[in-house]
Amino acid sequence: MRLFRKGSSGREVRDIQARLVSAGFLAVGGEELADGYFGDETDRAVRGFQQSKGLHADGIVGPDTWPALVDASRTLGSRFLYLREPQLRGDDVTDLKRRLNSLGFYSGKEDGVLDHDTALAVEQFQRNSGLIADGIVGTRTVDALLRLSRVTKPTSVASVRESERGLPTGGIAGRRVMLDPGHGYPPDPGAVGPTGLRESEVAESIVERLGALLVDSSATVFYSRRHAESLDVDERAAFAHKQSVELMVSIHLNSSVAPVARGASCYYFSSGHYRSPYGYRLANHVQDALVDGCGLLDCRAHGRAYRLLRETRMPVVIVEPAFITNPGEEALLKEADFLDRVAGAIAGATDKYFSGVKACGEE
Numbered sequence: 001m002r003l004f005r006k007g008s009s010g011r012e013v014r015d016i017q018a019r020l021v022s023a024g025f026l027a028v029g030g031e032e033l034a035d036g037y038f039g040d041e042t043d044r045a046v047r048g049f050q051q052s053k054g055l056h057a058d059g060i061v062g063p064d065t066w067p068a069l070v071d072a073s074r075t076l077g078s079r080f081l082y083l084r085e086p087q088l089r090g091d092d093v094t095d096l097k098r099r100l101n102s103l104g105f106y107s108g109k110e111d112g113v114l115d116h117d118t119a120l121a122v123e124q125f126q127r128n129s130g131l132i133a134d135g136i137v138g139t140r141t142v143d144a145l146l147r148l149s150r151v152t153k154p155t156s157v158a159s160v161r162e163s164e165r166g167l168p169t170g171g172i173a174g175r176r177v178m179l180d181p182g183h184g185y186p187p188d189p190g191a192v193g194p195t196g197l198r199e200s201e202v203a204e205s206i207v208e209r210l211g212a213l214l215v216d217s218s219a220t221v222f223y224s225r226r227h228a229e230s231l232d233v234d235e236r237a238a239f240a241h242k243q244s245v246e247l248m249v250s251i252h253l254n255s256s257v258a259p260v261a262r263g264a265s266c267y268y269f270s271s272g273h274y275r276s277p278y279g280y281r282l283a284n285h286v287q288d289a290l291v292d293g294c295g296l297l298d299c300r301a302h303g304r305a306y307r308l309l310r311e312t313r314m315p316v317v318i319v320e321p322a323f324i325t326n327p328g329e330e331a332l333l334k335e336a337d338f339l340d341r342v343a344g345a346i347a348g349a350t351d352k353y354f355s356g357v358k359a360c361g362e363e
């Protein structure tokens with residue numbers, strides 16, 4: 001999609017502003033609203049919204065922020081919710097799952113996707129509340145939910161249940177893993193380094209090495225895309241579901257307008273009170289391995305609600321081993337030896353994850 005940022009104007013900007021108003025981030029009656037102009041006020045609102053959603057707060061409305069804005073304009077009770085294909089999604093679904101989880105009905109990870117677990121939880125809730133157990137969230141079910149649920153519980157049953165279900169043990173052999181090199185050139189190079197190195201191509205080189213190492217450990221490896229192919233986030237998620245993979249590792253590189261910014265970071269799914277125990281464990285293992293094994297600065301593992309993390313049912317970790325915009329790190333990213341070490345670090349962490357090794361900070 002087109003990107004909208006400070007300086008943009010027109011019909012689409014009016015639409016963005018209307019959604020920011022309904023999400024409570026932009027005041028009604030502002031000057032920019034009347035003009036449909038994306039100025040400082042709208043920029044502030046977009047950044048505030050992005051921050052609240054765990055998105056990168058860059059003030060740009062693009063493929064991550066736009067769907068989040070669409071989701072945010074839905075509230076529980078504004079439509080019927082039930083299991084269907086394609087699955088219903090939105091902030092109303094997140095709210096529903098959060099409320100069911102806080103009542104002890106396990107409805108799955110607190111993302112915005114109405115899946116099988118959610119439908120079962122709805123039926124259970126309805127049976128327990130003396131309602132017709134049809135799995136359809138209509139007026140009566142919403143009323144009962146709003147009456148009963150408190151969403152202030154610090155620990156959600158979803159995190160607890162997923163941990164109880166058991167994080168993987170028994171090793172990496174035979175596990176189905178999808179490797180996802182970010183972006184895809186042409187037409188999307190991702191971030192570009194000072195001498196023109198492309199994020200999409202470095203990601204491919206790392207993925208190629210990582211894949212070979214995982215195959216050596218007898219994992220079954222899938223690749224979301226091949227060289228010079230480009231896919232959007234939905235296609236990557238759909239392919240991972242189709243192949244029933246148990247884990248997806250997505251490789252990107254970080255970028256900044258500040259050339260001095262450097263170091264490694266990882267991202268796992270987290271939203272509200274929910275934190276994916278799987279993602280947390282793997283991301284921290286990867287982070288430790290990159291810092292200890294490759295001598296990279298520790299920019300830490302972070303919980304985020306990025307689209308790829310939100311729209312996938314299996315645990316997904318996004319790894320950004322270095323800043324391609326940092327001249328020193330860009331130079332390293334051109335060295336085969338460095339890429340081998342990065343791939344080795346991620347492979348070692350993946351092995352630890354499937355072997356049931358706890359990460360530091362886990363209860």
Ligand SMILES: [Zn+2]
Nearest residue numbers: 182190252253
């Ligand atoms: Zn990227």
